[in-house]
Amino acid sequence: MDLREIGEFGLINRIRKWTSSSDPALLKGIGDDVAVIETGAKVWLVTTDLLIEDIHFKLTWTDPFHLGRKALFVNLSDIAAMGGIPKYFLISLGVPKNLSFSFLSSFYRGLKDGAKRFGVDLIGGDTSVSRKIIINICLIGEGKRGNLLFRSGARVGDDLFVSGTLGDAALGLKILQKKGLHAKPIGLTRKHFSPSPRIQLGQILAMHHWATAMIDVSDGLLIDTSHLLEESGVGARIWEDRIPLSKIYRRWIHSLSKSPYQFALSGGEDYELLFTAPPEMRKRILNRAFSFKIPITQIGEIVPKKEGLHLIRKDGREYSPSHLGFEHFKK
Numbered sequence: 001m002d003l004r005e006i007g008e009f010g011l012i013n014r015i016r017k018w019t020s021s022s023d024p025a026l027l028k029g030i031g032d033d034v035a036v037i038e039t040g041a042k043v044w045l046v047t048t049d050l051l052i053e054d055i056h057f058k059l060t061w062t063d064p065f066h067l068g069r070k071a072l073f074v075n076l077s078d079i080a081a082m083g084g085i086p087k088y089f090l091i092s093l094g095v096p097k098n099l100s101f102s103f104l105s106s107f108y109r110g111l112k113d114g115a116k117r118f119g120v121d122l123i124g125g126d127t128s129v130s131r132k133i134i135i136n137i138c139l140i141g142e143g144k145r146g147n148l149l150f151r152s153g154a155r156v157g158d159d160l161f162v163s164g165t166l167g168d169a170a171l172g173l174k175i176l177q178k179k180g181l182h183a184k185p186i187g188l189t190r191k192h193f194s195p196s197p198r199i200q201l202g203q204i205l206a207m208h209h210w211a212t213a214m215i216d217v218s219d220g221l222l223i224d225t226s227h228l229l230e231e232s233g234v235g236a237r238i239w240e241d242r243i244p245l246s247k248i249y250r251r252w253i254h255s256l257s258k259s260p261y262q263f264a265l266s267g268g269e270d271y272e273l274l275f276t277a278p279p280e281m282r283k284r285i286l287n288r289a290f291s292f293k294i295p296i297t298q299i300g301e302i303v304p305k306k307e308g309l310h311l312i313r314k315d316g317r318e319y320s321p322s323h324l325g326f327e328h329f330k331k
């Protein structure tokens with residue numbers, strides 16, 4: 001058996017079974033967007049993410065400033081998904097010896113720009129030579145025990161919401177792959193180069209106890225929904241025509257895919273928040289979203305686990321998706 005058969009998530013599930021901790025301070029280990037460690041009244045949130053040249057980005061269409069900022073933002077998104085406050089980060093780099101110094105100084109300018117915007121401090125890291133660029137950030141945040149949202153809190157009858165619009169970054173990447181940097185659809189490629197971690201929204205949802213469970217959409221709507229469902233022990237129904245699509249996505253999707261929802265359902269790198277909340281919170285959430293200027297859309301509802309994950313087409317027909325989205329090692 002090799003990794004193609006079990007895939008990234010099969011591997012993580014096995015690693016999870018190999019590890020166990022009896023430390024009562026560890027409120028969450030493997031299985032959520034961050035690990036959660038309690039120290040007195042405070043909890044520490046720890047997360048890490050890896051970006052590898054030619055897997056996650058291509059130098060031909062990535063500038064170092066945006067790469068630096070994005071490396072930080074993808075980690076910030078995991079802190080947002082808990083409702084936490086980001087604080088400190090470490091960065092480890094693998095870099096080829098012929099990489100120019102100006103690339104790295106620009107990369108750190110991007111990092112600094114992102115760090116300043118969200119009030120986080122760089123506190124260390126590690127550096128090594130390597131064949132391709134490898135970027136790993138470990139981000140530390142804080143929160144309060146009662147004010148965190150885990151993947152595991154969804155209950156049957158809850159609404160399922162998502163912030164922003166979906167599929168833009170994946171469609172933007174597809175256009176870059178086909179047409180290179182001169183591709184026109186700026187809004188789509190911008191979302192790919194410069195995601196917006198939803199830190200403030202995450203904190204509001206957690207602090208007011210409006211939501212019951214939350215995850216960030218980093219691998220794709222369906223696959224991240226399935227992680228939330230798995231951890232909560234529930235199923236879900238999603239109405240396809242409620243999935244929020246941007247104007248520019250609608251304009252470009254037809255030239256690149258037969259299915260209008262392909263990238264919104266299974267494309268990655270949206271870095272939006274997917275969360276559940278009881279129906280009595282719906283009005284409050286949508287009102288707050290209106291004043292917040294980030295769209296929030298109810299796209300589905302939570303059902304018993306035995307019903308699994310279903311999509312409902314505009315004509316009312318239901319189907320169970322055969323392909324959830326991108327997974328490392330799998331084709």
Ligand code: ADP
Binds near residue numbers: 015034219
């Ligand atoms: P996210 O998409 O939110 O970054 P992942 O799908 O990467 O989350 O990871 C899911 C869970 O598995 C997290 O708790 C993460 O820390 C853990 N995890 C991922 N890879 C490994 C690994 N190689 N060893 C141990 N834990 C891992």
Ligand code: MG
Binds near residue numbers: 033077216
């Ligand atoms: Mg995540």
